[in-house]
Amino acid sequence: MTVPASTPFHLGLTPERIIDAAQQLTRESNLFGWSIRDLARRLQVTPSVIYHHVGGKDLLAKRVAERVIASIHAPDGALEWQEWFRRLLIDAVYPAAVSHPGVAKWLLMHGVPFPSAAGIFEVGIGKLERAGIEPGALIAYSAIMNNATLTISMGDERLLHEEDGPRDHAAMMAEFQRAYTDHPRMAALSDEFIAGFAEGGETAARLREQYYRYVVEVTLTGVASGAGPA
Structure with missing residues (x-):
């Protein structure tokens, strides 16, 4: 689409509307999967209008991530x-992050520099301190959150390749079967675990959540092993 320079398509356009559109594009694809040009086409403006109102892709990505974090509320x-951590990670963080692919990766790269996360941080650190976690609450909090975020990010990366299609899925599974012919345990891993992820769709989504829940439980159990008297 060509936008005439004299056409005031930007009238009524606000930074919030631009971020709304950027957030929707993220839901539909991935935070790292769309460009300023894609966003401009969605809003029917020229890319320069986006830069004028909000800035470049880096700043837009930050604003989308900030919105996702702001939507997460601390448990009781x-x-x-x-x-508390179980409810935070499973009931709040997971649905917010997986519905915005790429945001977990952004958080791993940039941290969580948002005031809206401060309350959750304070409560979480406080709970770990009172539990007497060793070697320290800050390290434990980082391990818990990073393990969860990394697991979601891995799932997001798989989503980027789900559209490779049945041909690639079939070729992948055939390759695993050839490699593990004489190794029954590895063959079982391929058939019962890898195959579901490679299949994509609802099967892969279910396995990603199942794996995420397991990572959360294992992490919390590991952190608990360093807890002092309650």
């Missing part, structure tokens, strides 16, 4: 620390 503060 009365919960025991493991259950």
Whole structure:
């Protein structure tokens, strides 16, 4: 689409509307999967209008990630620390992040420099301190959050390749079967675990969530092994 220079398509356009569109594009693809030109086409403006109102892709990505973080609310503060983190990661972080592919990767790269996350951080650190976690609450908090975020990011990366199609899926599984012919345990791993991820769609989504829940539980159990008296 060609936008005439004299056409005031940007009238009524606000930074919030631009971020709305950027967030929607992220839901539909991946935070790293769309460009300023894609966003401009969605809004029917020239790319220069986007830069004028908000800035470049880096700043837009930050604003989308900030919105996702702001949508996450801390669980009941009365919960025991493991259950508090379980509810935070499974009920709040996971649905917010997986519905915005690429945001988890952005957070791993940039951290969480948003005031809206401060309250969650304070409560989480406080709970770990009161539990007497060793070698320290800050390290434990980082391990818990990073393990969860990294797992979501890995799932997002797989999503980018799900559209490779049945041909690539079939070729991948045939290759695993040839490689593991004489190794029954590895063949079982291929058939029962890898195949589901490679299949994509609802099967892969279910396995990603199942794996995420397992990572959360294993991480919390590992952190608990360094807990002092309650």
